[in-house]
Amino acid sequence: MPLFGSKPKETASITYISDSGAESRVDVPAGDSVMEGAIKNGIDGIVAECGGACMCATCHVYVDPAWLEKLPPMQEDENAMLESTASPRKPNSRLSCQLRVSKELDGLVVKTPPTQQ
Amino acid sequence: MSSVVIVGAGQAGFQTAASLRMEKFDGSITLIGEEQHLPYQRPPLSKALLAGKQDVDHLPFRPQQFYVDHSIELMLAQRAVSIDRANRRVLLASRTSLDYDFLVLATGARVRQLPAPGVLYLRDIDDSLAIRSRLEQASSVAIVGGGFIGLEVAAVARRMNKNVAVVEAQQRLMSRSVAPVVSEFFLRLHESEGVKIVLNSTAIPPADVTIAGIGVLPNVELAQAAGLDVRAAILVDQCLRTSDPNIFAIGDCAERNGVHLESVQNAADQGKHVAAEIVRGPAKYDAVPWFWTDQFDVKLQMAGISSPRHRTEIQGSVEERKFSVYYFEGERLAAVDSINSPADHVKARKTLQLSREPTG
Numbered sequence: 001m002p003l004f005g006s007k008p009k010e011t012a013s014i015t016y017i018s019d020s021g022a023e024s025r026v027d028v029p030a031g032d033s034v035m036e037g038a039i040k041n042g043i044d045g046i047v048a049e050c051g052g053a054c055m056c057a058t059c060h061v062y063v064d065p066a067w068l069e070k071l072p073p074m075q076e077d078e079n080a081m082l083e084s085t086a087s088p089r090k091p092n093s094r095l096s097c098q099l100r101v102s103k104e105l106d107g108l109v110v111k112t113p114p115t116q117q
Numbered sequence: 118m119s120s121v122v123i124v125g126a127g128q129a130g131f132q133t134a135a136s137l138r139m140e141k142f143d144g145s146i147t148l149i150g151e152e153q154h155l156p157y158q159r160p161p162l163s164k165a166l167l168a169g170k171q172d173v174d175h176l177p178f179r180p181q182q183f184y185v186d187h188s189i190e191l192m193l194a195q196r197a198v199s200i201d202r203a204n205r206r207v208l209l210a211s212r213t214s215l216d217y218d219f220l221v222l223a224t225g226a227r228v229r230q231l232p233a234p235g236v237l238y239l240r241d242i243d244d245s246l247a248i249r250s251r252l253e254q255a256s257s258v259a260i261v262g263g264g265f266i267g268l269e270v271a272a273v274a275r276r277m278n279k280n281v282a283v284v285e286a287q288q289r290l291m292s293r294s295v296a297p298v299v300s301e302f303f304l305r306l307h308e309s310e311g312v313k314i315v316l317n318s319t320a321i322p323p324a325d326v327t328i329a330g331i332g333v334l335p336n337v338e339l340a341q342a343a344g345l346d347v348r349a350a351i352l353v354d355q356c357l358r359t360s361d362p363n364i365f366a367i368g369d370c371a372e373r374n375g376v377h378l379e380s381v382q383n384a385a386d387q388g389k390h391v392a393a394e395i396v397r398g399p400a401k402y403d404a405v406p407w408f409w410t411d412q413f414d415v416k417l418q419m420a421g422i423s424s425p426r427h428r429t430e431i432q433g434s435v436e437e438r439k440f441s442v443y444y445f446e447g448e449r450l451a452a453v454d455s456i457n458s459p460a461d462h463v464k465a466r467k468t469l470q471l472s473r474e475p476t477g
Contacts, residue, residue: 032175040180049132049385051158051178054459055409055418077416080459084467117389 012106016043016061019114028101034110035059035096045112052097054078057085058116059096064109068092071099087113119144121395122207122215124197124339125223126150128159128381129368131178132388133221138187140396147190147215149197149207154242155181156191160381162245163269163330164411168276169249173242200343202361219363219395222340222351223388226333226369226379231261233321237328239266248328252277255325263290263314265410266330268303271312272412282313282322289316294408294419296429296442299454303412306438310413333379335370350377355401357391365391373402376422382407405469407462418462421452421469433458441465 011027014037018024028037038046038059047058054077063071071094078098082089096110121137123130126148134148150156157176165171184191196210200220207215228238237248248270252258258274260267263285274281289300290307307314321327335350346352346360350372357365357373367387369379386404394400408419415438423444433440433456441461444452450472453465 036175039178042180042182042186050381051160052175053160053409055381055407077459080463083460083463 012101015109017111018045033097034099047116057081060085061096061110063092086115119218121219122217123148123221126156127225129384129388130223131156132385134189136389136392149192153194168273222366223368224336224370226335229332251326257324259324259327261329262331284315284318286319356399380408418455420465423452
């Protein structure tokens with residue numbers, strides 16, 4: 001192993017399931033958000049109009065319940081914004097811009113709602 | 118097959134193109150941008166990008182492939198120079214001409230400048246990166262303008278441990294946008310963080326770097342030369358059409374009901390609206406405006422348009438840095454500014470939207 005040199009970025013495999021059931025599995029670099037993972041890989045179903053500032057609710061996802069407890073805790077602004085989602089808020093609703101990807105989220109599965117606006 | 122040409126590839130222009138495809142528009146879409154970069158978000162330019170907390174890869178709205186996948190002809194580093202309305206044709210500086218059925222002007226705005234040399238301004242990605250590198254070298258920073266941009270830059274520079282002074286010509290901060298109680302709160306916030314604020318002044322203190330955030334000038338020249346109705350911005354009707362019904366104007370360059378807004382919400386909602394109109398026919402635009410600013414650890418979220426003539430009520434605690442200011446026109450709620458109170462903000466947007474929708 002060289003002492004210096006660029007370490008390949010850690011990634012986590014994230015699966016996005018569309019409302020119609022289509023699955024896309026992509027590797028997302030640690031540090032990116034689950035929202036960015038979708039945007040950069042051309043996955044429809046996440047709009048992210050405000051760009052991740054927690055000012056809109058167009059990156060809404062339903063998280064596979066098995067993963068809920070492994071996610072970063074919800075902050076007040078995300079909780080507030082989830083009250084204005086276009087599709088119904090459920091107990092497993094999160095804003096994907098607030099979900100920072102880490103190695104611990106390798107295998108995460110999220111479902112995109114029928115509509116974001 | 119019809120064709121839409123969009124001049125300007127900022128938030129409004131990008132949104133129009135993306136929404137046209139979401140609306141199943143099957144004609145051709147050409148999106149023309151003067152910058153060489155893929156269309157990108159601007160809010161981080163004075164926030165996370167400037168603070169070095171985000172890198173440029175996070176800025177584009179969508180990757181290059183998105184435009185290919187959605188058949189959006191993206192023409193970057195190109196400039197539209199004239200509109201031939203009679204023949205519905207746009208001429209570019211490269212001498213290419215493009216025919217349109219609908220033209221969308223999303224030309225944005227440029228910064229207002231001071232008649233002083235060496236002053237830096239923040240509008241695009243290159244400006245933000247240049248300011249960041251100048252800040253890194255500097256020990257003192259002078260900021261002209263106590264509006265959103267000036268204060269966001271002040272907060273970033275202060276977090277970099279620079280000596281920061283802000284001069285504001287008005288008697289209070291962000292005076293065009295918020296009530297005196299909010300101005301006062303931010304004055305105390307900045308002072309408690311060690312920023313020197315000088316109100317009622319235009320005298321720029323000596324500093325290693327001087328940055329001005331003193332407003333913008335809408336880019337109206339293209340519209341003006343084409344004979345469209347223009348004042349300070351391009352005039353549009355309730356359906357966001359200019360004086361030529363085949364030409365829309367949206368975002369920072371447009372003015373509706375005497376109001377001209379510079380915000381993500383306005384650009385994105387108007388882009389979506391115009392896309393829907395092109396597909397489904399004329400409709401009135403009536404979205405609730407909202408804005409935000411991040412300064413130090415404080416988030417200010419605004420819904421609706423407040424005015425100095427509104428009566429105000431405060432809920433929450435100013436001391437605990439968690440409160441909202443409600444603005445009333447008579448009995449009607451007109452706007453709400455929320456400091457670290459996101460639930461109030463979300464509720465305000467809903468309330469204001471409901472009050473706009475026709476009853477019955």
